[in-house]
Amino acid sequence: MRVAVNISYNGRNFSGFQYQHDYRTVQGTLEKQLKRMHKDFVRIHASSRTDAGVHALEQYFHFDTPIDLEPDKWKFILNRAMPEDILINDVTIAADDFHSRFDATGKTYRYKVYTSVKNPFYDGLKTHYPYELDISLMKEAMAPFIGTHDFTTFSSAKTEIKNKVRTIKTFEVIETDDGFDFVITGTGFLYNMVRILAAYVLECGRGIRTPDTLNMIAAKDRTIIPKTAPAEGLYLEKVWYEKL
Amino acid sequence: MRVAVNISYNGRNFSGFQYQHDYRTVQGTLEKQLKRMHKDFVRIHASSRTDAGVHALEQYFHFDTPIDLEPDKWKFILNRAMPEDILINDVTIAADDFHSRFDATGKTYRYKVYTSVKNPFYDGLKTHYPYELDISLMKEAMAPFIGTHDFTTFSSAKTEIKNKVRTIKTFEVIETDDGFDFVITGTGFLYNMVRILAAYVLECGRGIRTPDTLNMIAAKDRTIIPKTAPAEGLYLEKVWYEKL
Secondary structure, X not given: OEEEEEEEEOHHXXXXXXXXXXXXXXXXXXXXXXXXXXXXXXXXXXXXXXXXXXXXXXXXXXXXXXXXXXXHHHHHHHHHHOOOOEEEEEEEEEOOOOOOOOOEEEEEEEEEEEOOOOXXXXXXXXXXXXXXXXXXXXXXXXXXXXXXXXXXXXXXXXXXXXXXXXXXXXXXXXXXXXXXXXXXXXXXXXXXXXXHHHHHHHHHHHOOOOOOHHHHHHHOOHHHOOOOOOHHHEXXXXXXXXXX | OEEEEEEEEOHHHOOOOOOOOOOOOHHHHHHHHHHHHHOOOOOOEEOOOOOOOOEEEEEEEEEEOOOOOOHHHHHHHHHHHOOOOEEEEEEEEEOOOOOOOXXXXXXXXXXXXXXXXXXXXXXXXXXXXXXXXXXXXXXXXXXXXXXXXXXXXXXXXXXXXXXXXXXXXXXXXXXXXXEEEEEEEEOOOOOOHHHHHHHHHHHHHHOOOOOOHHHHHHHOOHHHOOOOOOHHHEXXXXXXXXXX
């Protein structure tokens, strides 16, 4: 049977989601535990392979197993074996053709920035950007992203994916006690796209770049936004499915 | 001249304050930077040598230097060289006979516990104690500690310190969104004392131990409180000085 799992993790001490020999990864941690249960290797498939340092409030993966357990029992057994920085939120017995990556109809990411004096307790959990930010300039930069665009300008050149057209449904900025959260929902995201969008919006808010989003999208030129905001501020917040 | 420095640090990724060869420590990090500035070894002296994993909202250390700089310049130069998990809050030019440890007239510690479902983003920052806690039982256990007592029952046996009499000025419990903070102020604390007090109060709040504080103090027997609450919940919150 196919099991779908909803997890959270603190990405601070992981070298990303994807398995890497000799590095601590989320996939490696989960597969190690599944191997222990199955006495055999079990491959997991995630909705997103988050980068080193990136967090998940909600991430999905699935795997196939001959072990027949109730969802709550799976949740209990997996949670018991997890380190302090991974939490199993929920387990579902999925349809045999469910795929956590291909069936996702959208994703929501949150990017957390604080602008006050450096806080050692945010280390790895929020990006420190100690500048005055103008929220109206940020909104002006953000609004034109809504809709369907070619995101070549706002994605890493390091990719084999040819089709860079993606649809952004919402992109909001929320004022927090000591900075801003940026929350973006779309049908899919290119490599580093949210972090490049964040870097662009922050430069606009700080006043060192004038919002000119539609022309920048039209340019299809990665070199005009040279910055990628740090991984530590990025959270995969929700993965959207029609079924499940 | 003698320089006194007020710092915060996130203890999660440090093997404690005190220098240890081959381990990442707060003292080692600071002395490395001072050596770089002075082209010579400079010893620092702290108010407390916090254990591995213990945090500081405010910790003091002092050192002697021939370098004559304004306090703000010291703060700027030191902060620039610090990693993300140490913050220099303030620098003072102190009297030549000031000693951050011997001149401290008291200390305040905070112990943070959360009782809700495991939160991966609290990893290393709060102690997870997923039980219902009765605040009135905790207050009953805490109140008799106020005053001057021999704390043999509530301190680690691993110490050469003979005099175990200490004075507790205040000991409060504060309800938070998802648990409790315990805040204690005293003239001084024995090794592991706050973590042993926390373990005792938590067991009383959970109802697995009946508050009987005065008799336990009178017993002067470390073996009746076998638990020490984890380091990750402990914060040195303030060091009190008459001068400075």
